[in-house]
Amino acid sequence: MHRETETIAEQIQSRMDGLTRAERQLAMSILQTYPASGLGTLTALASGAGVSVPTVARMVQKLGYKTFPEFQASLREELKASVKTPIAKHETWAEAAPQEHILNRFTDAVIENIRLTLGQIDPNAFDRACALIGDVDRPLYIVGGRITHTLAEYLYLHMQVIRPNLTHVRSTSNTWPHDLLNAKEGDVFVVFDVRRYENNTLKLAEIAHGRGAKIILVTDQWRSPVHQLADICLTNRIVVPSAWDSSATIMLLIETMISAIQTQNWDRTKRRIEDLEDMFDQTKLFRKFT
């Protein structure tokens, strides 16, 4: 029994950065339906991942296994170790609608995205990101692109209540260089960039990086080129039955971060919320309870 604590999935994930394109493709495929996909034949795994047979063979050896069957044996050991209970049936989400209704199909996809995203996120990276974003001594810049600026703004609006000294930058606006005038070493940039990755966002990140700022990147599974500059990279699954990608998982991640940061700095946050309420009362922006 070689590996006491680390599962093969974790082992693959931790090596993900050092992998090349085809290897990463293969890794993704293995993790996608783990561990079932790894328990078929080598050939099936290769074609399922869309890579060649030698690529699989090479990868398996890179992972430290002498042969593919040996690799499979490890997978089976892991599977054996996990105490398995009978499988509950899949439930329909909108029970009033048939399984094939888009409401159910789309929700299925999003839940699956959430599962995969959370499954591969590093809690330490997440915690570090929250600590950086919640650090009032570091000016905060939140950057989004053509679509993602809506997500960026969502984060911005909430962070605005939690802490001072932050800026919402739209990389699609040609005025963003002005926003970076004061950016300096140690500042924190939260950058949203999902496909199709935007040139402006990359350039902005390069400048920020050049000035020594910390970059936290929120991207998709194919990872924006910004990730090479990023200190922390949070990747999301975004594939759904639609012509566009889904931001629901990213929204979940953003809100979880807000929740975590607000808890870190609860005293200050609470005071600021109270002040805000007072001002709202005076402006009569909201209705009094109904």
Added chain:
Amino acid sequence: MHRETETIAEQIQSRMDGLTRAERQLAMSILQTYPASGLGTLTALASGAGVSVPTVARMVQKLGYKTFPEFQASLREELKASVKTPIAKHETWAEAAPQEHILNRFTDAVIENIRLTLGQIDPNAFDRACALIGDVDRPLYIVGGRITHTLAEYLYLHMQVIRPNLTHVRSTSNTWPHDLLNAKEGDVFVVFDVRRYENNTLKLAEIAHGRGAKIILVTDQWRSPVHQLADICLTNRIVVPSAWDSSATIMLLIETMISAIQTQNWDRTKRRIEDLEDMFDQTKLFRKFT
């Protein structure tokens, strides 16, 4: 040979009585560490169960599989399906983090919100809403408030690709009356209003309603006062362990609508996407490939 409902384990158990000594021994061994033990080699399974190779081969055929690999393939399919059942199996979402970590607690809450929201949504109302929003003959107004304008804009940006003749209105801007100058009977308003409900949004909805426009309201479980004016009301669960409410469910709903509408009008949408791609190419806004 596909069994829709019965797992192989159940199938074996139901046959247990009619089995002979060696077969029962084998069956027990398979069920003992199911399904891992069945995914090794035939020989290993035989010796692990303490029976001979031909016994295993005979048994597999008795179960209705032509070959042993075929039997294994079925086991793998089952395994694959069990991993895809997220609710049942996953006690924790981010397995690398403890159950009490905010990543897991928050995700639990959001999944529960999704379940409740989808459970009470009326698919017909949803379909009618999609039909109205996708109807190009009806000018479309998308309205959001202080926070929700980010969601409104997200919907707006995607609808913009699908159809012409739409407007994004921010009820917090004091210029919104200008946007309503042309609003007339039969126009469609999608109004986002979650607590705390905003006076401006209500006033805006009242004016739109007074002019005979259709109002589709996206709100929370306590329902914005706008619901009295709304033709269709889509309510979401939004409670999470945070000082703020969650928009993740609303995001899911929006994206599902986009997907449904895009499918309704696929021909036109496809053309518009292609045109858009051309223009992007010319402006070099996005990176080529990867």
Added chain:
DNA sequence: ACAATTGTGAAAAATTTATCACAATGCGAC
């Protein structure tokens, strides 16, 4: 244009599977 990566097609090696005839075993009936 170069270097690194990846794919192709093939063939050899290794393993696994399927099946055979026959021997051994167990078990109930007489």
Added chain:
DNA sequence: GTCGCATTGTGATAAATTTTTCACAATTGT
């Protein structure tokens, strides 16, 4: 006890499949 019968194991072997490894071509990124 032993006969008859069904079940199971043995050991061997052929067939089928899978794995491993080539050399070289194609592709990709720099």
